[in-house]
Structure formats: C-alpha cells, structure tokens
Amino acid sequence: MSPSWQVELVAIGSVTPSVLAHLREGLAGILACPVWIATLHVDPKPFFDPRRRQYAAHSILEHLLNPPPNEAVHRIGVTELDLFLPVFTHVFGAAQLGGPVAVASLHRLRPEFDGSLPDVLRMHQRLLKEVLHELGHTLALVHCRVPWCAMGASRLPEHVDLKDSSFCNPCADRIGIQKMDLE
Numbered sequence: 065m066s067p068s069w070q071v072e073l074v075a076i077g078s079v080t081p082s083v084l085a086h087l088r089e090g091l092a093g094i095l096a097c098p099v100w101i102a103t104l105h106v107d108p109k110p111f112f113d114p115r116r117r118q119y120a121a122h123s124i125l126e127h128l129l130n131p132p133p134n135e136a137v138h139r140i141g142v143t144e145l146d147l148f149l150p151v152f153t154h155v156f157g158a159a160q161l162g163g164p165v166a167v168a169s170l171h172r173l174r175p176e177f178d179g180s181l182p183d184v185l186r187m188h189q190r191l192l193k194e195v196l197h198e199l200g201h202t203l204a205l206v207h208c209r210v211p212w213c214a215m216g217a218s219r220l221p222e223h224v225d226l227k228d229s230s231f232c233n234p235c236a237d238r239i240g241i242q243k244m245d246l247e
Contacts, residue, residue: 066096066097066241066242067095067096067097067239067240067241068136068240069097069136069137069138069203069240070097070098070099070100070136070137070138071091071095071097071098071099071100071137071138071140071199072099072100072101072102072133072137072138072139072140073087073088073091073099073100073101073102073140073142074102074104074105074106074128074139074140074141074142075101075102075105075106075141075142075143076106076108076124076141076142076143076145076167077106077107077108077143077144077145078144079142079143079144079170083142083170083188083191084101084142085101086188087142087188087191087192087195088100088101090188090192090229091192091195091196091199094192094196094229094230094241095241096241096242097241102139106124106127106128106141108124108143108145110123110127111123111124111127113148116148117146118145118146118147118148118154119143119145119146119147119148120147120148120149121147121148121149121155121157121158121167122149122150122158124141124143124147124158124167125141125158125159125160125163125165125166125167128141128165128167129164129165132164133164133165137164138164138165138166138199138202138203139164139165139166140165140166140167140168140195140198140199140202141165141166141167141168142167142168142169142170142191142195143167143168143169143170143171144169144170144171145169145171146169146171146172147167147169147171154172155169156168156169156172156173156194156218156221156224157169157194157195157197157198158198159198159199159201159202160201160202161201161202161204161206162202162203162204163202164202165202166195166198166199166201166202167198168191168194168195168197168198169194170187170190170191172221173187173190173191173194173221173224174187175187175221177221178221186225189225189229190221190224190225192229193214193224193227193228193229194218194224196214196229196230196231197214197215197216197218197227200214200215200231200235200239203238203239204238205231205235205238205239208231208232208234208235210232210234210235211226211227212226212227212228212232213227213228213230213231213232213235214227214228214229214230214231214235215231215232215235
C-alpha cells in the first residue's frame, strides 16, 4: 500500500547536496511515496537567537509554512544548524503534530559532535531516522513504546542508533505505509 501523501525536503542554510540526495533516496525507498528536494533554500539568519547561540526550531517551522504546502505534502526542513525549542537545551528536530511541516538537524547527530571519529554512514542513518521520526509527528504519530520504532523518543544520538529506519506495524498502519514482515 502506498501512502496518499508526499515529502518535500527543504535545505535550511548550507546543507551538502549529497546529504539531501542520500536522504531523498532513503525516504523514497522506505515510504514508497514521492520524495523530492525543493529548489527553495531558506536563509537561517532570522532564526538565530544570540542569547542561546542556537537557531529557533519553532520559528523555522513557522517559516516553512510560507507558502503553505499542498494538502498532501509534508515539508521537512533539513539543516546543519544547532536547534532549540524554548523548553529544551537542544533538539534533533521538531514538527507540527498533525501539521504539514517539520525540521531535522544534523548538528548533534554527527558522530564527531561528541568527539567520535567522523562516520558518514552513521550520520546518514541518524538523519534518516530523525526525519522519519519528525515526519511521523506531522502525520499525527506520538512517541512509540516499541524501542526500535522510528517513533521512539531519542534524547541522545546513541538512542537514535538503537532505532530502525522503519515504523513498527501499529505506527505504519496509522500512517498508511507498507507494514514490516517481521516484528
């Protein structure tokens, strides 16, 4: 079964084109729906908070609504910037629950952020899982208790590593995508 929705990826600030292309391929394979990279590019300067020295995820979400995406489109911003929400010191991403927009950041998902050696494969996997997670929120999914589900909560990059780049059967059913064969 193919979902009735589509995914648009939008670069926020400087994002390597190969990162977006790899993400697009991964999402299209998992979701079996159209996924494209927008020609739109968002300048992040207005979202910078000098007191926190981070970028306001909630402001980016508001900006992604202009112009509003078509009804079936879920617009996901992708950035290298360090994001925050007012009640959190940092976030890997943010989304409008049941809304059309989300944002995901590579900043703290890069292995070298915590002193590990760079690992491009791990970085791509983490970003894919985080984008699936935020997309799930736009599709009205809340955090899942199945530990490997993409909708599981993640406070640390290592938590993201423990998840699969897929949804458990109940989450997949709720958003109308192909169910996994095994659980």
